[in-house]
């Protein structure tokens with residue numbers, strides 16, 4: 018059997034990883050500012066994370082949600098404290114798409130409505146409703162096509178108001194990333210998020226904050242949406258939550274009440290996943306990683322803004338987009354193959370930085386030096 022070829026991939030086989038570094042099969046070392054797509058939050062093979070998982074593995078790895086799993090409650094409490102959402106409720110699942118799928122479903126169960134507002138360049142995942150709310154026709158199969166999702170321009174308050182005025186009583190939920198990831202690192206305006214809150218309150222719709230990529234402390238706040246100073250009704254998270262162990266969460270405001278069997282999962286919230294997620298939160302808290310992410314991110318953004326030939330630098334904390342022009346389209350590849358630095362990308366010509374939250378300034382400097390030399394190289 019061969020593999021189903023769904024992605025173009027880099028010609029690198031990683032066999033070892035530690036902190037912000039990975040090594041390939043030939044022993045070549047790479048600096049990792051991509052974190053396997055924003056997943057590595059506290060660093061590869063972090064000792065506290067490894068210890069927590071190993072200890073749990075010796076006890077019990079999995080049992081279904083038909084029994085009490087105290088680790089889930091421990092995780093919920095730690096999440097409540099670190100995010101400031103103590104009074105919210107936690108539903109655990111396995112991936113970002115699944116978290117959004119459940120959030121959209123739950124909103125619809127809650128208010129009995131069908132329509133979802135999503136935004137231009139949004140990415141919410143590959144499952145049926147999540148992909149219908151994703152603004153890329155290539156990902157949406159005919160079976161996922163629906164009239165229930167309305168796309169509006171991102172950060173356009175007037176368009177949102179007009180849409181609610183016209184369809185207000187049919188809108189079940191509004192789903193929005195605090196910082197669009199796949200869309201190219203576009204930060205949601207604070208006033209835009211406030212407007213979503215205001216209109217959702219007015220029309221009894223559910224505000225869903227997709228924090229799958231921008232959450233878990235990456236922006237400098239636990240949820241990047243919280244820069245706006247208003248709460249969402251539901252936050253979804255995944256990626257950095259497990260530092261590589263698949264785990265996701267739906268964080269639900271107290272006024273949304275659970276009803277048996279509306280949501281469910283076999284693997285979600287298993288013992289190992291909880292152990293991994295708890296280790297991540299413990300490390301973020303004990304090492305003050307949200308503040309470190311902000312400080313290192315501010316430093317990188319400031320340095321980037323001084324480099325000629327960069328069209329725009331966007332982002333917050335350690336979620337940074339570097340907009341280049343077409344003539345620099347090769348730079349991401351050169352960073353990897355010439356300078357041994359992994360970065361992410363978004364089309365067209367955006368280099369995306371999604372490193373571990375404990376990336377050091379010295380490590381950031383290695384990347385900055387490589388980028389400076391690449392951008393200067395084209396000039397001569």
Ligand SMILES: Cc1ncc(COP(=O)(O)O)c(C=O)c1O
Nearest residue numbers: 112113114140141142198229230
């Ligand atoms: C904002 C956002 N939501 C949802 C998802 C889907 O997450 P997953 O790939 O874990 O299903 C992603 C993945 O990139 C994402 O960036």
